[in-house]
Amino acid sequence: MEVIAAATLPQVRGKLTADAPLAPLVWFKSGGTAEWLFEPADAEDLVAFLRDLDPAVPVMGLGLGSNMIVRDGGVAGVVVRLGKAFAAVEVLDAVTLRCGGGASGILVSSKARDAGIGGVEFLRSIPGTVGGFVRMNGGAYGRETCDILVECEVVLRSGERRVLANADLGYSYRHSSLPEGAIVVSATFRGFPKPSDEIQAEMDRIAAAREESQPLRSKTGGSTFKNPEGHKAWALVDAAGCRGLRRGDAQVSEKHCNFLLNLGNATSADIEALGEDVRARVQAQSGVTLEWEIQRVGVSK
CATH class of the missing domain: 3.30.43.10 (Uridine Diphospho-n-acetylenolpyruvylglucosamine Reductase, domain 2)
Structure with missing residues (x-):
């Protein structure tokens, strides 16, 4: 190539x-x-x-x-x-963390717990890094990145280093207006004071809920489609008869129908085509057009 x-x-x-x-x-x-x-x-x-x-x-x-x-x-x-050079998490004060763009949600939420900073627990449940959370307004369990972000530092495609405030990012559901090619090198998050044992209890609750409802031990991509206004994507997929639907080694999870799985040797073409099959069936059954939440990048073979 x-x-x-x-x-x-x-x-x-x-x-x-x-x-x-x-x-x-x-x-x-x-x-x-x-x-x-x-x-x-x-x-x-x-x-x-x-x-x-x-x-x-x-x-x-x-x-x-x-x-x-x-x-x-x-x-x-x-x-x-x-x-690793971008994975550090620093406690700035009683409610504020500065996190490298490569830091994982598990690390950020654990550091917040240790510092007694609440409101960040939801990041425990998102399998990504700070850079991805900032770009996609990552969220779960009723909270989103835009609820905690103060500002982020990015390197633009031109090489210019710039600090962007929350208001500069044009946040909406699973979307930001971060410029194409910009790389998030750090983000500052602000929570609120909360006892560490209560934070841990909330993180345990979130972890247990995910384990029970999501196929975490599979080759998957997380939530496939955005929740349309007034609907849950998984319920629309289920109602359209797509639970367990397959294309080659790609399958709609039987545990959570908004997850696609690679059962072994699925190609990316198989996985994406299965997603399009699901979108077509949901459109035909409910009249709702599902939007991809998963990023699809690169070129087909």
């Missing part, structure tokens, strides 16, 4: 890998390669790379790959993955 010559890429202190397999990095364990995968050493490394990179080269951020279908033809340009 490599068409961008290594000699044309800026020098980095981090790691640049050509034709890097993305399937191991995403939850579905399917899909093609990244033309280039960049794992920056730190924010300055990312800034310099994007500043000096040909502006025509597309750039995409990748977190834990939990809410994403990487198509089988792979992703052109550069995929940026933030590693």
Whole structure:
């Protein structure tokens, strides 16, 4: 797939890998390669790379790959993955945390618990990183990222480093207006004082509810479709007779019908086509058009 010559890429202190397999990095364990995968050493490394990179080269951020279908033809340009250098979580005061863009929801919620900061428990249930939460307004159990975000620091595609306030992000349900190619390197979250044992109890409740209702030990992508106004996506999928529906090794989960599964050797094309089958059946049965919540990136084979 490599068409961008290594000699044309800026020098980095981090790691640049050509034709890097993305399937191991995403939850579905399917899909093609990244033309280039960049794992920056730190924010300055990312800034310099994007500043000096040909502006025509597309750039995409990748977190834990939990809410994403990487198509089988792979992703052109550069995929940026933030590693341990971006995973720190710092307690700023009694109610505020500064979190690296690569920090997981489990780490953020655990640090908040230890500091007695409530309101962040819901991040325990979202299998992603801070960068993804900020971009997609990640949410669960009645709360969303926009409820706790004060500001975030991003590196724009141009290499410019900028701090954006909550109000700058145009938040709506599972959406932000974060510019294309921008990478979230940190975010500041604000909660409220709450005893640590109460926070732990809430996190335990959330974890138990997820374990009971979601296929967490499967190759999946999380919630497939957004909840339409006035509806639950899973209920519409179930009513349309799609529970357990298959296409090759791709299946609609029988445990939670808003989850798609890779039973073994499903291609990304199988998974995406199954999602489209579900959308068509729901449209025919209820007249509701389901919108994808899972990001679908790259090109088909």
